[in-house]
Amino acid sequence: MEDTIFVIDELNVFYGEKHALKDVTCEIPRRKVTAVVGPSGCGKSTFLRVLNRMNDLIPTYRHTGSIKLLGKETLTMDAVSLRKQVGMVFQKPNPFPKTIQDNVTYGPRIHGVKNRQRLKEIAERSLKQAALWDEVKDELKKNALNLSGGQQQRLCIARALSVEPEVLLLDEPTSALDPIATQKIEKLIEELSERYTIIIVTHNLQQALRISDYLMFFYVGELVEFDTTEKITTNPSDPRTSDYLRGIFS
Amino acid sequence: MKIDAIVKITFAVVSYTLIGLIVALIGFLIVNGLDNIDLEFLTAFPRNSMTGGGIWPALVGTVYFVAVALLFSIPVGILAAVYLSEYSKDTAFKRLILTANNILAGIPSVVFGLFGLSLFSITFGFGTSVLAGGLTLGIMSLPYIISNTHESLTAVPYSYREASLALGANRAETSFRIVLPASFSRILTGVIIAIGRIIGETAPVLFTGAAFYITRNPTGPFEPAMALPTHIFVLSAVYPDNVTPKLEGSISLLLIIVVVLFLLVAIRRRKETKKLEV
Amino acid sequence: MRRKRVELSAKVLVTFAALLTSIIVFGIFYFLISDGVRVFGRVSPKDFLFSARWYPTYEDAEFGILALLAGTLSVTGLTLVIAIPLGFVCAIFLAEFSGRKSHDAIKYIFELMAGIPSVVLGSFGLKYVSRWLMEHFPLHVWTGLNVMNASLMLSILAMPYFVTLVEDALRAVPRDQKEASLALGANMTGTIFRILLPQARSGILNAIILGTNRVIGETMVVLMVAGGATMVPSTIFDPVRPLTSAIAGEMGEVELGSTHYFALFMIGVVLLAISTVFTLIAMKLKRSKGK
Ligand SMILES: Nc1ncnc2c1ncn2[C@@H]1O[C@H](COP(=O)(O)OP(=O)(O)OP(=O)(O)O)[C@@H](O)[C@H]1O
Numbered sequence: 001m002e003d004t005i006f007v008i009d010e011l012n013v014f015y016g017e018k019h020a021l022k023d024v025t026c027e028i029p030r031r032k033v034t035a036v037v038g039p040s041g042c043g044k045s046t047f048l049r050v051l052n053r054m055n056d057l058i059p060t061y062r063h064t065g066s067i068k069l070l071g072k073e074t075l076t077m078d079a080v081s082l083r084k085q086v087g088m089v090f091q092k093p094n095p096f097p098k099t100i101q102d103n104v105t106y107g108p109r110i111h112g113v114k115n116r117q118r119l120k121e122i123a124e125r126s127l128k129q130a131a132l133w134d135e136v137k138d139e140l141k142k143n144a145l146n147l148s149g150g151q152q153q154r155l156c157i158a159r160a161l162s163v164e165p166e167v168l169l170l171d172e173p174t175s176a177l178d179p180i181a182t183q184k185i186e187k188l189i190e191e192l193s194e195r196y197t198i199i200i201v202t203h204n205l206q207q208a209l210r211i212s213d214y215l216m217f218f219y220v221g222e223l224v225e226f227d228t229t230e231k232i233t234t235n236p237s238d239p240r241t242s243d244y245l246r247g248i249f250s
Numbered sequence: 251m252k253i254d255a256i257v258k259i260t261f262a263v264v265s266y267t268l269i270g271l272i273v274a275l276i277g278f279l280i281v282n283g284l285d286n287i288d289l290e291f292l293t294a295f296p297r298n299s300m301t302g303g304g305i306w307p308a309l310v311g312t313v314y315f316v317a318v319a320l321l322f323s324i325p326v327g328i329l330a331a332v333y334l335s336e337y338s339k340d341t342a343f344k345r346l347i348l349t350a351n352n353i354l355a356g357i358p359s360v361v362f363g364l365f366g367l368s369l370f371s372i373t374f375g376f377g378t379s380v381l382a383g384g385l386t387l388g389i390m391s392l393p394y395i396i397s398n399t400h401e402s403l404t405a406v407p408y409s410y411r412e413a414s415l416a417l418g419a420n421r422a423e424t425s426f427r428i429v430l431p432a433s434f435s436r437i438l439t440g441v442i443i444a445i446g447r448i449i450g451e452t453a454p455v456l457f458t459g460a461a462f463y464i465t466r467n468p469t470g471p472f473e474p475a476m477a478l479p480t481h482i483f484v485l486s487a488v489y490p491d492n493v494t495p496k497l498e499g500s501i502s503l504l505l506i507i508v509v510v511l512f513l514l515v516a517i518r519r520r521k522e523t524k525k526l527e528v
Numbered sequence: 529m530r531r532k533r534v535e536l537s538a539k540v541l542v543t544f545a546a547l548l549t550s551i552i553v554f555g556i557f558y559f560l561i562s563d564g565v566r567v568f569g570r571v572s573p574k575d576f577l578f579s580a581r582w583y584p585t586y587e588d589a590e591f592g593i594l595a596l597l598a599g600t601l602s603v604t605g606l607t608l609v610i611a612i613p614l615g616f617v618c619a620i621f622l623a624e625f626s627g628r629k630s631h632d633a634i635k636y637i638f639e640l641m642a643g644i645p646s647v648v649l650g651s652f653g654l655k656y657v658s659r660w661l662m663e664h665f666p667l668h669v670w671t672g673l674n675v676m677n678a679s680l681m682l683s684i685l686a687m688p689y690f691v692t693l694v695e696d697a698l699r700a701v702p703r704d705q706k707e708a709s710l711a712l713g714a715n716m717t718g719t720i721f722r723i724l725l726p727q728a729r730s731g732i733l734n735a736i737i738l739g740t741n742r743v744i745g746e747t748m749v750v751l752m753v754a755g756g757a758t759m760v761p762s763t764i765f766d767p768v769r770p771l772t773s774a775i776a777g778e779m780g781e782v783e784l785g786s787t788h789y790f791a792l793f794m795i796g797v798v799l800l801a802i803s804t805v806f807t808l809i810a811m812k813l814k815r816s817k818g819k
């Protein structure tokens with residue numbers, strides 16, 4: 001059981017009348033990189049946002065089924081403690097308009113860490129994990145909005161790591177970045193997968209192949225195929241997957 | 251094409267003439283009284299039936315009234331705006347509050363004066379006092395603060411809230427530690443506008459807090475105070491012409507304060523639009 | 529858990545603050561009406577509204593507000609006649625003809641204009657405009673404090689309202705409407721009057737309603753320069769006593785709890801009713817436009 005982080009059973013998601021995810025059943029392996037791919041509008045973001053209940057805020061949103069995180073049902077648990085365990089990084093870098101330090105200590109603070117020394121340590125640890133420490137260690141008091149786009153995105157990763165989550169959800173984290181910044185983040189994801197479970201939505205198939213251990217392919221709300229990246233790329237079992245891999249949709 | 255040129259020129263001439271007249275009017279009123287503003291004018295009590303001395307108690311009183319007003323309207327206004335932008339859903343309750351706020355913004359200032367008199371001065375027993383007048387002004391400025399703060403909060407990108415919630419923050423933490431600080435500068439601009447509006451208000455304090463004439467400054471919130479606008483009213487309407495220098499000085503000073511406040515707002519707004527364009 | 533408690537108290541606090549605005553509005557209605565209706569112990573509602581005889585301090589006091597209402601209407605009417613056309617011209621100039629730099633500067637002047645304390649305008653009207661009116665219209669004018677003087681001063685306060693709101697209404701018209709018209713070979717003037725203004729209709733109506741509400745409620749200017757005579761004016765150079773000035777001018781001297789005191793509160797109720805109706809109409813217009 002320690003090899004599986006999420007057990008998802010018959011998950012259905014609706015926005016009003018729109019049936020956005022249909023009967024998704026799967027098990028997501030722990031401390032691996034799982035890439036979520038599929039044509040635009042197929043429900044990738046929706047799937048990701050169900051995992052930490054970010055969609056709860058949308059008035060028309062409804063779900064049925066079950067998602068267990070390490071054996072505990074998430075769909076009924078307190079969203080706040082779920083989100084502490086399941087962190088998220090968004091498509092566009094969105095650091096708070098505060099100092100770099102405040103960005104990475106905000107999370108620990110709201111979860112009750114008050115000791116300054118301790119906060120400093122957390123800041124250093126998470127910035128190091130996000131491979132940003134060397135670039136910013138002398139300007140922790142600088143406004144985070146002054147960083148470059150790639151640095152901002154790594155800061156957002158550091159911010160998500162600051163509360164020591166179990167899972168990191170990334171929704172197209174490099175689509176707003178240039179190739180060099182993208183490379184850095186990809187390298188970072190590989191490193192992080194030793195300690196964290198990473199689920200990443202990406203539109204870039206090459207990226208998915210480079211960094212992921214597992215691949216989930218969604219098509220119009222259906223989970224069509226889910227297997228090791230290697231298996232899917234060499235021998236897809238569904239024709240829709242092979243069409244997608246050949247670049248027919250995206 | 252020709253008619254366009256004629257219309258454009260006519261409209262420009264009308265607009266610039268009007269603008270010119272207004273600038274001339276404000277400039278005239280400021281310059282006209284400038285000679286009468288000196289250190290004594292700013293720091294002395296009025297003397298000889300207000301023909302001599304200065305307006306010190308009116309300045310002090312104005313600061314008191316505005317301070318009491320803001321002490322009420324800033325916290326209440328900001329909290330109400332946080333409710334509107336961060337907590338409320340599109341329900342009848344929200345519409346009720348928005349309607350109430352609009353009605354409040356449209357009520358004539360003299361009606362606020364009656365309300366303040368009836369509630370604060372008589373029912374609460376505050377009498378004619380800094381507290382009664384200040385609270386009346388506070389209620390009057392409340393809708394400005396609410397609307398402006400509401401607007402500032404809605405302008406905060408949704409992604410900040412998302413990032414905070416994704417870290418496991420609850421709504422209160424997100425609202426008060428992320429969204430409010432992010433809109434601080436705009437909220438402050440709104441507060442300055444509110445000060446500009448209430449600093450010149452006369453009618454509401456006329457019968458809730460203003461004294462025509464006092465010989466020592468109020469020592470507590472339950473005493474009446476003079477105020478710059480009511481002082482101008484008294485000097486121009488009640489006293490004869492031999493107070494004219496004091497009147498001109500007071501008008502000049504009040505206008506200078508208002509011009510500076512609005513200039514401050516204009517500068518801050520420009521900075522904000524610049525920031526957005528970068 | 530402490531964190532939960534803080535969250536809950538925050539929610540209660542903000543909800544209460546929001547509710548407080550409604551409580552205040554109800555409170556204003558309650559306090560004004562409860563004092564105001566007591567005037568009807570002495571005066572019938574019919575006499576109060578339809579008699580033009582306002583003699584509150586006479587031995588045999590009379591409390592008819594018709595003349596005061598006429599004062600408010602005449603001053604408001606003339607102000608609108610002055611301020612609306614000028615406001616339109618400036619708004620159109622700002623929205624369609626001005627460059628960006630001059631636009632910002634003009635906008636600032638208009639904001640400043642709306643910010644001039646009304647007591648300052650009252651004082652200016654009292655000292656300067658009244659004399660100017662006496663000198664230039666000597667045939668009609670027997671006092672420099674009259675409807676005309678008050679309306680001129682009020683126009684200064686009301687115009688920025690019209691300018692800002694009408695400009696917003698014009699700018700809210702989708703740009704492609706204007707471009708489509710211009711592309712058909714229409715000139716700018718025709719486009720403004722045939723396309724932009726009609727489309728901005730409800731926004732403009734809104735501006736007029738809100739601006740009018742502001743003018744009706746203005747107090748210090750009319751208290752100081754409208755002349756204060758309780759009469760139904762027959763020319764624009766007659767002195768009048770609008771509703772707001774009656775309250776502000778007489779509240780200082782009345783005895784608490786007298787009929788006169790209650791009558792002034794009843795005038796407050798009338799003003800409150802007018803402003804509430806105007807606000808609700810404006811909101812309704814805005815909502816129907818939003819749909
Ligand atoms: N808030 C919402 N309300 C209604 N429908 C929504 C909402 N969010 C998403 N949808 C719909 O749900 C479906 C899945 O959307 P989702 O954002 O998950 O797709 P996606 O795979 O992430 O697409 P993309 O690759 O473009 O990001 C889409 O058809 C979308 O229109």
Ligand SMILES: [Mg+2]
Nearest residue numbers: 044045046171
């Ligand atoms: Mg998406």
